[in-house]
Amino acid sequence: MLRRTPQMEGLGRRLTGAPGRLIELGTSPYPPKTRRRLKSINVGSFTIAVSCALFALTYAMEDFALYRGAVAVNLAMMAAALSVPAFHRINDMAAGVFIAAALLLGLFVLVALMGRLSGIQINFIATSALAFLIFGLRRMLFVAVAIGVAITLHIAAWLLFQEGLIGEGVTAGFLTQIYATIVVTISIIVAVVVYYAFWTAEQAEAETESLLGRILPASVVERLKLQPGEPIADSFAEAAVLFSDLAGFVPLARQLGAARTVAMLNHMVQSFDRLAATHRVEKIKTIGDAYMAVAGLPEPQPDDAARLARMALRMQAAADETARAFGVDLRLRIGIALGPVMAGIIGRDRFGYDVWGDPVNLAARLESTGEPGRIQVSGAFRARLGDAFAFAYRGSIEIKGVGAADTFFLVGPARGASDRAGGG
Numbered sequence: 479m480l481r482r483t484p485q486m487e488g489l490g491r492r493l494t495g496a497p498g499r500l501i502e503l504g505t506s507p508y509p510p511k512t513r514r515r516l517k518s519i520n521v522g523s524f525t526i527a528v529s530c531a532l533f534a535l536t537y538a539m540e541d542f543a544l545y546r547g548a549v550a551v552n553l554a555m556m557a558a559a560l561s562v563p564a565f566h567r568i569n570d571m572a573a574g575v576f577i578a579a580a581l582l583l584g585l586f587v588l589v590a591l592m593g594r595l596s597g598i599q600i601n602f603i604a605t606s607a608l609a610f611l612i613f614g615l616r617r618m619l620f621v622a623v624a625i626g627v628a629i630t631l632h633i634a635a636w637l638l639f640q641e642g643l644i645g646e647g648v649t650a651g652f653l654t655q656i657y658a659t660i661v662v663t664i665s666i667i668v669a670v671v672v673y674y675a676f677w678t679a680e681q682a683e684a685e686t687e688s689l690l691g692r693i694l695p696a697s698v699v700e701r702l703k704l705q706p707g708e709p710i711a712d713s714f715a716e717a718a719v720l721f722s723d724l725a726g727f728v729p730l731a732r733q734l735g736a737a738r739t740v741a742m743l744n745h746m747v748q749s750f751d752r753l754a755a756t757h758r759v760e761k762i763k764t765i766g767d768a769y770m771a772v773a774g775l776p777e778p779q780p781d782d783a784a785r786l787a788r789m790a791l792r793m794q795a796a797a798d799e800t801a802r803a804f805g806v807d808l809r810l811r812i813g814i815a816l817g818p819v820m821a822g823i824i825g826r827d828r829f830g831y832d833v834w835g836d837p838v839n840l841a842a843r844l845e846s847t848g849e850p851g852r853i854q855v856s857g858a859f860r861a862r863l864g865d866a867f868a869f870a871y872r873g874s875i876e877i878k879g880v881g882a883a884d885t886f887f888l889v890g891p892a893r894g895a896s897d898r899a900g901g902g
Contacts, residue, residue, distance in 0.1 A: 500524065504566030504573070512570050514678045515614050519573055522608060522671040523562040526581070529663045530556035536659065544647045547591050555584040571620075574612035578624050581605055582631055589635040593642030595650075597657035602632035604664045611675060711822035717774030718786040718816045718859060719837045720759075721845040722750075722793060724767040725809040734806070742804045743767060749796035757789040762833055769793075772833050775821050783816060783862040787888055790814060790853045809851055813844025814888070816859040843877045844885060853888040860886045868892050 501524075505516040534552035537545035558580035565573035582605060589598045609624035642648060724730070731739045743766075750769050754761045758779075762770040773786035790812050801808040819835035840856055848854035860869050868889040874882045 503563035505563075508566075508570055514675075515611070516566050516570060516573065518611055518671060518675045518678065519577070520563055521674045522611065522667065523559040523573075523577055525667050525670050526577075527556045527559035529667060530559065532663070533659070536656075540652055541647070544644060547644070548588060551584050551587050551591070555580060558584070571613070571617070574620075578605065578609065578612055582627060586631050586635060589639050589642075591643050592648065592653070592656065593644075594636050594639050595653050595657070596642070597653075597660050599632050599635040600660055601664060602628040602635070604668055607668065608671065611671060709822065711820065712776065713818070713820050714775050714778060715818050716778070716782075716816060717772050717819045717821075717833070717837065718783045718814060718862075719819065719833065719841040720769075720771045720773075720786055720790060720812060720814050721841045722769045722790075722810055722812045723845050724797075725811055725850040727767045730806060730808075734804075738804065742800060742806070745803060746797060746800040746808070749800065750793055753789050753792050753796060757785040759786055759789050760831075763830060770833075772819070772821075775819070775833070783859060784866060786814065787863060787867055788891075790888060791890055794851065794853070811845050811848040811850055812853040813841045813846070813848055813855070814853065814859050815840035815844060815856040816862055817856075839879060840877070843880065847875060847877060849887075855886050855888050857884045857886070860888075865892055 501517050501520050502513075503520060505513040505520070508516060530552040534549045534556065537548045537552065542549065559577065562573045562577050565576050582602070585598060585601045585605070589596070592598055606625045606628045609621045609628070613620040613624065734742065747764055747769065750771075751761060753759075754771055757773075759771050759773045760775060762772055764770070771786070771789070773782040773789075779785075793812060794810055797808050797810040815837040817835065817837035817840075819833050819837055821831065821833045823829050824832045837856075844854045844856060854872065855869075863869075868891070869886040870889055872885045872887055874884050877883050
């Protein structure tokens with residue numbers, strides 16, 4: 479999974495203040511993907527504005543009277559670059575079309591003034607490269623037109639303006655200075671814009687993978703990246719499956735109302751999620767007030783059953799804390815079963831990682847036939863834990879789809895047993 483490097487985080491912090499607000503000007507109405515492109519255009523435009531200001535200053539300091547035309551053109555290009563965010567408010571194409579037209583026209587006029595030996599026409603090549611950033615990959619016709627115009631203007635400038643309109647007052651030394659400065663500034667502008675574009679792409683990828691990591695196990699995310707579109711389905715010889723549910727939830731929800739019910743469930747489920755992370759247990763899903771988790775996949779460990787048992791015991795305390803926070807009576811039932819299961823990605827849209835098999839059905843039945851405030855487990859789960867935990871024998875009960883089965887209540891760690899989080 480892509481990790482945020484210290485360099486990425488440092489740049490992120492620097493871009494959250496005033497510079498970040500400048501980069502985001504005019505982009506807020508658009509969806510994230512379009513915003514990333516428009517922000518890259520803003521970065522390029524602001525960098526171009528700085529470059530034009532420096533060139534205007536260079537011409538003015540050399541001989542303002544002689545180069546007043548070049549000063550005026552650079553200042554006009556600077557003003558055009560600074561106005562780019564305003565064009566975003568028209569639509570997501572307006573700024574790109576405007577800045578491309580302004581730059582191409584301004585550069586052509588500058589070559590006419592200074593002549594081809596100034597090297598100003600090199601900017602047309604950079605404009606061709608930036609056309610992809612300005613218009614995006616989905617508008618290749620605009621990209622092709624921009625590149626065609628830039629190439630045409632480059633050739634026309636070379637053929638038409640061997641000598642500039644300014645005339646003999648332009649010295650060879652100053653032309654060399656302008657040429658060298660153009661090479662440096664083009665390199666800087668392209669480097670800044672491309673770096674920012676790659677950085678935003680990595681940010682978007684990191685956010686996407688972070689979201690996937692909250693939905694799917696990390697190893698499954700890696701498999702999806704390596705084999706996109708390939709079905710993911712695995713069999714596991716043994717896994718421990720947990721279901722929890724709130725007794726009397728429907729009348730309680732009616733009493734609380736929608737807003738407080740959602741807030742209460744969110745409080746409780748978030749605490750369960752933290753426990754799952756602490757005990758290295760995979761949360762599978764929630765359905766209303768029901769919570770499903772599994773230990774033993776996608777990478778089985780010898781202490782899977784013990785970690786799930788410890789999580790279940792602490793889920794009771796977490797539910798009690800939620801009950802106190804909301805001033806309600808929450809009675810949590812938990813069922814746990816052990817055995818072979820299958821797991822994989824189910825669905826194409828809004829897909830999820832799901833688990834199925836006899837232990838899944840049995841754990842659900844153990845939860846529904848259990849007692850509020852207690853953890854009912856199967857005989858196989860109890861046998862797997864051995865003497866590390868204390869149990870109370872409930873007896874043989876009739877379970878739908880299974881028949882008569884011996885079940886046990888998990889009481890807690892056995893006296894003297896370690897209760898470290900995640901320990902076996």
